[in-house]
Amino acid sequence: MKLVLLLPWIIIAILLSPIALSIQNHFVYSDAPFLNTQYQSVKVENILKEYFNYTKESEIFVLINGSYNYSLHEIENSSKYLKNYNIITPYSYIKQINESYLNAISPLISKGLNILEPYLELYNNLTRERLELLNNITCFEYQLNVTYGGNATNSSYVNVYKEYLNKTHSPQLAGYYTFHDPFIFLFSRNNFTNVTLIRYTLENFNNYSYLIYKIKGVNIPEEALANPKGFVLQEIENEAPPPPISLDNFHKNDTWLFIITVPDNESLTNVENFIQHTHGIVTGHFPIYAQSAYYTSENLKTIDIVTFILVGILLIVLLRSLLPIILLIFSALLGIEIAYGFLYTSTIFGYQIYYISGLVIPPIVFGITIDYSILFMYRYFEELKKNDSNPLKKAFRTAGRGAIFSGLSIALGFSSFLLSPSPLLRNIGEALIIASLSALIPATLFNYTALSKIPDKYLSFPKKEVPNPIDARQKYLKIVSSFSIKHKYIIVTIMAILAIISLGVFLTHNTNVAIYEIVPSNSETVKGENILSNMFNYSIDYIIIKGNPNSSYATIYNVSKMIIEKGGLVYGPASYGVDASATPSYLTNLYYNHNYSVIYVYIPYPVFSNNAINLTKELINEGFMVGGSNANRIDIVDNTVSTYYSFTLPLTIIFIIIYISIILKSVIVPLRLSATLLVSSIVGVAVMFLVFKSVYWLSPLIVFALLFSLGIDYDMFIILRIKEEKEKDENERILKGVINTGLVVTAAGLILSGAFFSLMSANMRFLEEIGFSVGFSILFDTFIVRPIFVPAIMSILKQYNWWPARESKTST
Template identity: 25%
Template sequence: MRWLNRPGALATLLLWLAAALLSSSFAVRLSEMSAADHPTVVPSGTQSAQVARLLNPTGVPEPLPLAVIWTQESGNRITPSQQQAAQRVSGQLTSSGPASTPVLAQDGGALMALGSADPARLGESLAEHREAADSVPGTTVHLAGPAAAQADLENAFARTDGVLLAVALGGVVLILLLVYRSVLMVLLVIASALLSLTTACAALYVGARAGWLAVDGQTQGIVFVLVIGASTDYALLLIARYREEAGRRKCGEAAMRAACRATAPPVLASAATVACAMLTLALATLPTDRGLGPAVAVAMTCCAVTSLTFLPAALMLCGPRALRRGAATGRGEGLWERPARMVQRRPRRIWLICLGLLATGAALSPLLSQAGVPLHRALPSGAASVVGQDVLARHFPAGIASPLVVVAPAAERSEVSRRVAATPGIAAVSADSEPGSSEPLLVTLVDPPDSNEARHTVDRLRAALAGSGALVGGQAAQLTDIHAAAVRDHRLIMPLVLAVVLLLLVVLLRCLLLPILLVAAAWVSLLAAFGTAALILSLFSGSSATEPTVVLFSFVFLVALGVDYNIFLVHRVRQEALSVGTVAGVREGLLRTGGVITAAGLVLAATFAALGVMPLLYLAQIGLIVGVGVLVDSLLVRVFLVPALMTDLGAHVWWPSRLPGDQAPETVATVPGPAAGGGTELSTTDTART
């Protein structure tokens, strides 16, 4: 820490200024890259992936299926003249291949033609198709199918990067103003967070361009909120310790060096915990899940480096005027003395009450169903593809826009076709080729291809075709394989995350019992967050269904972040307990870190809540679950449960090691209380301070 003097701080600030100038444009470049990149999401060994390779050996992106639906503006039946007009323009509705003949619905209220759109210029292609379809007089045109849904997804993500950043920063600024009541301090913390973000974006862009990382809109949104939240949390921790050290030392440079030496271990341990936990996703089956882990690890590294270099330098150059006392950054004698006394007087009662509250929330966790949410229900309700899918389902089989593709040996084609037609959930089977043909069968589903019912139909169909050599592909089959892979990832990643976090805590705390307790507390807190979020979703959206990937991401974040705050607390408790013993150390640690860690929890919850502005329901659900979990952890687990457990266990909590401060038993002295005959019990350490 010898560089922490005014010349060193100035040099550090200039280096970061140069880095900011060099990386300032990378956030925009990363957004453009993530919008243009459509990584493969289907596991390579699945049936749907095999069918895709058989039909497209070159791997060149194929046109996306599209359904164009015409309905009468007056709500009447489609007229013959309108059918003829649709027939004339049908050739303009496909980017490649033969034109589709428009089909009249059985109720006569709609006309539908199958087309395709070029994925390389999806927006322009759909605009051209819509313009051609609009030439049919007296009709309203709707677009549905994979091409329309993908276009809505891209358009929504393209408009939300700036909104997401503004909402996240707005929440952080509001909380920081309440904490510090100092515009200068808020500007320093926000500058540190933005610098972490631009550095992370630059690193991710370089990694993605080199092919080392896969970054899509979902990954970028999560990284944005995590970097803002984590950087702010680290800044809160450093500033609180700097203020504390500045009260003990007259020299500002010495105070900053002491603050950095004390803050660096928990900050680095926190970043390492989140990074290592997220890196377990690299073992996931789904490519999109594998890409998130390394991206978050890179982002957390940038957060830690910025918080321990740029912010100390900026604080030193600003001098004492930056340390205006805030509401939640000092010792917190008024606010945190009472919880500390409660924990010390009745520790067992406190942790039993906390476990009861958490168990109540955890009992609701089965309500969070992992059955899946169809994409057309996860997009905004007013999206064109959602409206188009609803119109399509009213007049035609809902799966007509994206049929299943069954590839079968030529000798088995007739038998395979018979089995397919006999499977429940199948609306129609193509019969445009001879029995001995090697052409694939096109199978229309009764239900939308992204629905749970379609997934069950695919499972039934594959079971019916077992032993025939036939393979089932297409959009519904791909989504079925993705869902199955996500369930398999759960069974692998979840226990691995717990093991990694436990190992890191054992190394950091140099004991065994306390890490086990911290991981167990994070697990119970996680289940309580799932249950509470499921209840909120049920009350406000009418459904608590979500995707397995949402549960997996939320699990990894909550275990890592939940242990994070306990690292901040327990590291300080250990520092104090080395000299005064565990019980007194818990009290002092809670007093010293109560305000800053609670403020950090509020900041992180607010930043994850900003995911609610994202266009996908899945991301909003992640924001809700993680936000609720962070609040539960920072306001209940860290303030009451963990301190009460440590106080109740005393010196045994560090088993199998023992701290020097616990070698001699603590004696208890009684000092006169404010009322006659009253008294307050204090340890010998507190008596000495008094």
């Protein structure tokens, strides 16, 4: 009947299982929810919306092999999975570009036609005059005779001619001024008498630019006279070429590229459905996030299975008793379900689960739940071996209290995230606090209930006795801890050197924001980005410059020219496409409104690629206000990373120091604990850089955050046990504390590291980095820091470990 009391826990597990199994449907993958007006890129977008008619949309790029009609038909069929979409075909895109170009240069065309207008009028007059001369050839003969000294009847024209001849000393000019007929310039003294030649010359004449030059002294090409608009357009294109966008950007070999625009709030589920039902390759900003969501869901299942198997094997090796293993695994699974249950409940109140937060919860909760449960269970077994009158109460009073203290300290460490000015860190912090507190419920309450109701004889099955809290690992701990205490100064020196080297590695390696970190390298979006690089490989940045564009024109021109030289397209006050004007033009006011100038920059690299991010960073570092997807990502990364290392991490350390100082009544212990945690963290991150070279921008941050909180457990286990020891010699107390908690700490370390190593089974590099680094760091902390570095430091400090208290007391 006692076992009936376990039924409520089983019911809770059953009720929460649907939430845990479907929680990934509530994950958020985009940066958008974590952008706020403090970010420069958001300020730029707000200016664009208010003054430049900007609508934020996302582009989906679709690459399909086959004929144009087949490709278009395929896209039209699969687009039904999207909402409010707009298909942009290669031809419609090129048409839009050409129309935009013509609209942009229309003032120049008008200006050019206005300049040509008097010459066109002259051209029309000359064509009419030529016809009139052909109809009255006798009159034209008379003009030529007067001009070149032929037999001409004396008239007033002759007198006028003589006056002009005296002034100009040129028969041609004198004749032209007399008769106002430019066709006189076509003849000379050698050919003016041949009537047949005169008629032939007039009939076949077409070099009006020559006559206009003779009249106006201006060279006007024949093309300008025959097709003035075409000529002006060609001249403008020579000086300000149209954007170099052609069908080659959309069609290579047998592949066609189509662009689909969707609202910025389009569902990632819809995008993934579109991807799955399109017989082609889909990439772009939204597809990257959609594929990340898809692979995250698949990896979550794999991670859970691998974690269960790996931890199960470790428990079998460590415990070799069936029922304790079942209790530990059930408590861990229950902890995960409780954590996801709280996360789901929080979404009702507006919380959005960032996918990274959701992914790290299983190993965190699984690992620390089993850690606390093992601590509790092993202490219970130890008291059973001692034949204590109330072993469960004693275990709960000591180990249970230690688990609660440790869990609260972890939650307190994570609470520093909630005070962070970074929206993303606050989001992650909420999830981590829920995870750490959720682990306490099954670790203490469920295990207390189970151990109080299950007879001891069942706990030992198939062995005759319950697991022994003493085994061969304690010999290892005794040897290394004794060595550490004996050579404490050497050990501490080695620790310091290791920390300095690791810090050097950390500071000299770079992180990245590459998409292959959050989706598999063989995924469709990555393949698409590679193909896109050789086709339409542009992502857009928006530059806002405040003030009168004429006063800042040199700056606008220089940045436009720099981007064009790097292969970009620039549309703004000083440029259109690939042409930049060194002096203000009609474009200057076209891109100016309410004291702001906008420059549209088409970066010649796909969105989120390293080259795109680097070029956008270069613009930001030059002091420009930059918006767009690349700038959004840079703002999120820079703000989150700088905030964590300058604010959140120091605040975490302060919280931990204050909390543990109050609990242990010692200032030195939390300071020493923080130092050793920092060593474990920096070594873990350094090893991650050495193994993976360049890592995802969040990886070091997550490793620091997890280790600086989870690492408290093992130190607290040891310290609380040292305070229980009654030997007068401080070194003996330290040694016994390490040895007596050795089995628990090593078992917990192996299990927690195994839980994180399970992340390496994921087909996502980012999770592999975190899984390897955290798993390695926990092993390093378990087998190096706690049994070697900690005893050495504490041995040096001796009684000062407990300052300002006089000595270690047996209770706290």
